[in-house]
Amino acid sequence: MTSTQDPLRDGWTWAQAGESVACATVLRTWGSSPCAAGSHMVVGQSGRISGAVSGGCVESAVIQTAQRILAEGGAERLSFGVADELAWSVGLACGGQIEIYVEPLQTAILPALFAARERRDSLAVARRLDGGGARVIANGEAAFGPAVAEALSADTPVLCDVGGEPFFVEAFNPAPRLIIIGAVRIAQSLAPMARLAGFETVIIDPREHFCTPERFPDTRLVLDWPDSGLATLGLDVRCAVVTMTHDPKFDDPALIEALAAPVFYVGALGSRRSHAARLERLRESGVAEAALARIHGPVGLDIGGIGPSEIAVSIVAGVIAARRGRRS
DSSP states (O other), X not given: OOOSSOHHHHHHHHHHTTOOEEEEEEEEEESSOSSOTTOEEEEETTSOEEEOSSSSSSHHHHHHHHHHHHHHOOOEEEEEXXXXXXHHHXXXXXXXXXXXXXXXXXXXXXXXXXXXXXXXXXXXXXXXXXXXXXXXXXTTOGGGHHHHHHHHHHTSOEEEEETTEEEXXXXXXXXXXXXXXXXXXXXXXXXXXXXXXXXXXXXXXXOTXXXXXXXSTTSEEEOSOHHHHHHXXXXXXXXXXXXXXXXXXXXXXXXXXXXXXXXXXXXXXXXXXXXXXXXXXXXXXXXXXXXXXXXXXXXXXXXXXXXXXXXXXXXXXXXXXXXXXXXX
């Protein structure tokens, strides 16, 4: 089974097994398009695919191009839009336009990319759009400096010309991370939902009977007290922390640790009454009012959710809204 979350990893696995693999990359979009610039889809010689470059409306044409490139070599830059006869034939009637680059999978850059992910480091890749391949951009390369700075800061790729040649500069920042304090029932719904939304998901709880792989498959588990676990993990600007236990001995130390770090979201499960009591405890612990104002409590968007799954939806939505700079 392949993953829609990490097509480059899937493509690498297939290539390591001896299969020829092509990669389609979204260069830019206009109007209505479900896949952002920088989205990837890999296509194996066997016909299997992983990832996506649209909502399904141009995939067939892109797969055909990928198969031709695997058979004949080269690379191709494709454009689809409502004015294109081919786009209509494949169903792009939603008013959007999309530009896609298809080439053999550039396996030489992938080990460095995967290693950077493991370290939670940022990395930039320059893809030459005339069939010239791709390479990791070394620190200090002045020619790519402005494009790299823009791509990494905005978390989006940049099209540019360097030395008269067309390049696509991709930013590979660490995945956003959602750290859940408490291996509770709602967390069993929240963890997989957050993972599907592209978050690396971690659960911290010292209670061995709750924090188990059986209850939380495919989730990183940290058997530790929350403040210690957070300190060990390390918190950065791409982290969100949500406390879920309702127990001050778990939640309060975690909130203090999170509020001292540059995380982009801090949330706490509980009613308005319990949140008011929580704020008072944190004040008595010396937490400043400005820091307390960062806590989203009750956590999540107010969608009137009932039950663990609906509450989990509201939490994921609130975290995404904060990450995208929307008021929640």
